[in-house]
Structures are given as C-alpha cells and as structure tokens.
Amino acid sequence: MILVTGGLGYIGSHTCVALQRAGHALTIVDNLANSKIGVLERIRALGGGSVEFHRADLRDGPALAAAFERHPVEAVIHFAGYKAVGESVAKPLEYYDNNIGGTFVLLDTMARFSVHRIVFSSSATVYGDPQRLPLTEDHPLGAVNPYGRTKQFIESILTDVAAGTPGFRHATLRYFNPMGAHPSGRLGEDPRGIPNNLFPYITQVAIGRLQKLRVFGNDYDTVDGTGVRDFIHVMDLAEGHVAALRYLLEKDRSITANLGTGRGNSVLEVVGAFERVTGIRIPHEFAPRRPGDVASCYADVSRAFAELGWKTKLGIEDMCRDGWAWQSANPQGYPD
C-alpha cells in the first residue's frame, strides 16, 4: 500500500492514476483544502485499481495515524501543502505551519509505524535566481519567498532524518512547471479564483471566464522578451513519481532529482502553441514584471534519466491539447 498525501490535488490526482496502472494499491489522505471530493471517483475510474480515502489534515496526528493503521504502508508520496508564492508572502505563518508542520507530523507518524520511504514534492523555486543554466541539482539553493523556503527547509529535514534513521530513504523531486491534463479530459488543474499559473489562465481566457491574459514582463533577456520556463506535462511528471518510487523500493538509496524536460519555452511560445492546437486566439496584454520572477529557468535532467531511467515523452503541444480537453469539458472545473 502506498500512502499519498494531497492525492486529490492537481499533480497528486494524475500520479494516483499512474500509480494504480503500475499496480500499486493506494490510500489517499487529503483535507480538501484545495481540492474537491469528486476527483476521487475519477481517479478510481481512470486508474482501475484500489484506492482508499481518508479525509484528514496532516497536522492532526491521530487522524493521520488512522490512515496508517488499516494496512501496512510500504512508502509515502507527499504532495500535501500550500503552493502559491504570492499568498506565501502575505501569509507566511500559514505556509510554515501547513507545509513544515504537516511534514513534521507526517514524518513522526511514519517513524511510529516504521515506514522508511518517502517521495517528496519539492520545487525548482529552491534554486532562487539561477546563477547558471541549465539548473543542475548541485546549483546553490536560495529560495526567495516563504513558499520556496518551506520546500528548502523540508529538504533539509529529510536529509537530517535520513542521516539519523538507519534505512530511511527519500526521493526529493524538484518539479519545474507542470502543465496539461490527463488526455481523457477527466482530470486537470482546477485552481480557485484567478489562476497563479500561466496555463489555467490561458484556458480560462479561451473559455471566456477571463477576458485577457496578462503577461508579466516583456523586456527580459529572452527569445521574445517574455519569461522562459521548463514546462512539463503532468502525465510525464506522474510517471516520474512511479520511477522514483521504484528507485526507493528497489535500489534502496536516497536521491534528489530535477523533473523537467530540459528545455525552456517562453510565455509567448506557449500562447502560440495553444492557438495553433486549438484554433482559439488568446488576447493578451503586457504588464510590469512581477517581483521575484526570474527571466529564464530550466532544468538539467540528466540525473533523473541516469538514476531513475525516466525522461519526458510529451511536448508543449501535447500539454495544450490535453489541458484544453480538460478545460473545455469542465468549464467550471470539478463539480462541487
């Protein structure tokens, strides 16, 4: 049994489908802080395996322990947390409490149940402003906002716990920019309010929920002046977790690895790809740069390939096609 925290969220839901297809039985723990219960039935239908669900907050130790009690847990995949950079600046204590506090209770509960394997959702944000590109895992860390600092701190906690606990192994996965959706159009990204990420913003303009895409900065030193990011299809990212889990269970070593494509695309290139794939024009306007945004950010992905045997298979147009299939079939996101 694999226990998945935050398994009803965007990346977690796609990963739960991939894990079932790889033959794993799952227990999901989620408090629905940023997801809806209707996702569960879709995860079950698409994955075709066994999925238990516990509605619980990670910080509630007894409720979390109840999820560990039912079946022996082989490993944990830990997605649960808050993820909005801007909100983390406004509400740092909530971010430290939920992300670090939640991880603390999780690790403590794992220790009590002698569970020694964890895959953790880290982020490219831990690198801060890149000193060189592509970003390799040994690039100095220097998160520039509270959200990124929670990730950096949790990485240190995992290293310390591994050093102090014989047999404890972690796979720390630094995601670049996940985008797209399950190709069925049944699962996808369902942000509340105005999206923080580029792609849901584009699709909400396409369906008419928002009028115009605001592009933050067109004077960066990049191919067309707009920011460049390493966009990765969420299905490729999901497979990255299956590979990391296999690594932990078979190789019995810890690893920290970037998960990206290794290529950068500018904001305007993504808009162009979306327009080509869907035939829908996306009106956009330029706005000033956002504080803390960097010009370019993309991964060196050689470690993930060498160690996990994983690399991405899908490109920007696949992300646009599948993301659009989701948004057009579910214009209001998941039902309440």
Ligand SMILES: NC(=O)c1ccc[n+]([C@@H]2O[C@H](COP(=O)([O-])OP(=O)(O)OC[C@H]3O[C@@H](n4cnc5c(N)ncnc54)[C@H](O)[C@@H]3O)[C@@H](O)[C@H]2O)c1
């Ligand atoms: N989406 C991205 O761009 C991105 C990039 C890098 C890293 N990450 C990290 O990946 C992970 C998953 O991201 P996502 O995009 O799927 O986010 P998401 O918000 O869609 O999913 C997170 C899930 O965790 C749940 N959750 C939050 N706090 C909880 C708690 N205390 N107890 C139980 N459940 C809780 C939420 O209800 C939600 O279902 C997060 O840790 C995020 O920081 C995301």
